[in-house]
Amino acid sequence: MSASIKVGDAIPEAEFPTVFWSEELESGAACGVPSKLSTKDWAGKKVVVVAVPGAFTPTCHVNHIPAYVKNSQAFKDKGVDQVVVVAANDPFVMSGWGRINGAKGNVLFVTDTYAQWSKKLDLSVDLTGHGLGERTGRYALILDDLKVTKLFVEPNPGAVSNTGAEHILAEL
Numbered sequence: 001m002s003a004s005i006k007v008g009d010a011i012p013e014a015e016f017p018t019v020f021w022s023e024e025l026e027s028g029a030a031c032g033v034p035s036k037l038s039t040k041d042w043a044g045k046k047v048v049v050v051a052v053p054g055a056f057t058p059t060c061h062v063n064h065i066p067a068y069v070k071n072s073q074a075f076k077d078k079g080v081d082q083v084v085v086v087a088a089n090d091p092f093v094m095s096g097w098g099r100i101n102g103a104k105g106n107v108l109f110v111t112d113t114y115a116q117w118s119k120k121l122d123l124s125v126d127l128t129g130h131g132l133g134e135r136t137g138r139y140a141l142i143l144d145d146l147k148v149t150k151l152f153v154e155p156n157p158g159a160v161s162n163t164g165a166e167h168i169l170a171e172l
């Protein structure tokens with residue numbers, strides 16, 4: 001996977017369907033109502049975007065995203081305004097995944113519908129052969145005021161190395 005977006009580029013605009021965390025969602029009795037998170041909301045902010053092929057998939061669920069939630073305060077301490085997990089799953093699945101991970105709004109879990117935004121970055125992956133269709137690849141972006149300051153793409157999408165939370169923290 002080779003990205004068309006490069007360090008120094010402005011990210012393309014997008015609106016991500018999102019069920020924002022609230023206390024009433026914690027019991028699981030409510031599912032929330034999707035709204036939109038716009039990339040425009042990141043203007044003037046430092047944002048870490050981490051994309052994964054799928055919520056609740058083994059590598060993403062066990063080895064990748066929990067460290068972002070666990071280290072959410074460390075990201076804030078390094079000046080990051082928002083950590084955003086992106087996948088091509090629907091917003092209800094992403095909301096549930098955020099709750100299972102204990103994110104409580106400290107890390108946002110958003111939907112890249114049909115991996116459209118990732119396709120614009122040339123960072124999507126076709127997993128049709130695995131029954132998953134077109135998905136977001138495994139990548140991480142460090143953004144400052146809507147511009148890419150660092151970009152990491154996993155050389156092996158089934159593993160976590162340069163997109164892991166510890167690596168990204170060291171790069172900040």
